[in-house]
Amino acid sequence: MSVPIRRRRLAAIAVASAAVLVAATACGDDSSGSDSKSDGPVTLVVDVFGDQGFGYEELYKQYQADHPNIKIQERGKGLGLGDYNTRLTQQITAGSGAGDVVALEEGTIVQFYAQADKFVNLADQGANELKGNFLPWKWEQGSTPDGKVLGLGTDVGSMALCYRSDLFKAAGLPTDREQVGALWPTWDQFIATGQRFAAADKKHKFVDSATNFYNVVLMQIAGANTGYTYYDKSNKLVIGENPDIKAAYDMTTKMIAAGLSNNLQSFSNEWNAGFKNGTFATIACPAWMTGVIKGQAGDGAAGKWDIAKAPGNGGNWGGSFLAVPKSSKHQKEAVELAKFLTSAKGQIEAFKKVGNLPSSPQALADPAVADSTNDYFNKAPVGKIFATGASELKPVYLGPKNNAVRTAVENSLRAVEQGKTAEEQWQAAQKNGAAAGK
16 A cells, blocks of 8 residues: 555654554564464564555454454554554564554555564564465565565555546546546646646646656656666666656656646645645546545535546555564464465455455456446446556565655655745755655
């Protein structure tokens, strides 16, 4: 999920979650093996993040019913990724406090490669036999350069574009999803469509935020060209050298200059309110975003939202992994739970629950995913839209401090939204990004 970064919450939530995490006692110290007995009672703590979590509730019930000696506690639902990742980094470094199973997001998993000795190598626990259950590039992301399996894939963030069909209709634009997708085969044509919308509708903005737009464009361009963003594949920081970054930045500032952005920071209270109040017409929409939209816009917007093909080709935003820290006192049991949650069956259940698109080819091909529609989004064929895109994804390498550098660039783009010049802020993005990436 990808959240996939989807997932910044109020400080109050973060503080409350911190208290829960510190108080929890199920995770123990830096033990090198499982000291539990298979027939004794075992409590496994699963750490996740994001407003909607990972959709594992029914899976927990099933697993506990099949394993009467296991009790599962989930922590972190509602916690933003930034706060979650900061805390997890501290816990892994300290060798205590982390869950028995922990979620690692695609933008942060690389930073834990250097601490792989603090995680169970899932290759030693039979994970290599499961390699065919994951998209090849997803399996590669979850593995360290020297072949350790750090995490098993959960979801991927195959791209589409979600739009308010009622606002499109009022602005004189097509509303049929096929016709809408035909409006914007390129991002330049997407901006041109936005200008048509803006000319007809003075009340609503065309897109939610410049930063969401930027990140989608960057992942598409990088996937088609260099294959990396802020760091090359040797982990050299290249924010000022990679032309893909400047190309995405320029496309985004072009959109800002056209007056199309609602100037909202993703996952902020104002962004959430934007959904509820219907202040913008489109949003870059990886599969997991459908759950966010439904949760924030509420039942009153059901049927008003629809899904069309995204401009350009491919692109991925978000997706996560499940890993087992060595600090777990129940490593054997935790590994088996992680395998279950990331199985094709587990990924299908998460897709049904919160819209997280599977990283398992078997799950993607299952009729429960491939033939699925989403009533909230005007019965959009979400399986067809997202699963097709997932099979065509070109992976993009994200370096060890990707999120910190990305935040610096996003801050510069927000400054452009507030009236600063694009060139001035590009210089600031390079300077601040370089400082954040050291």
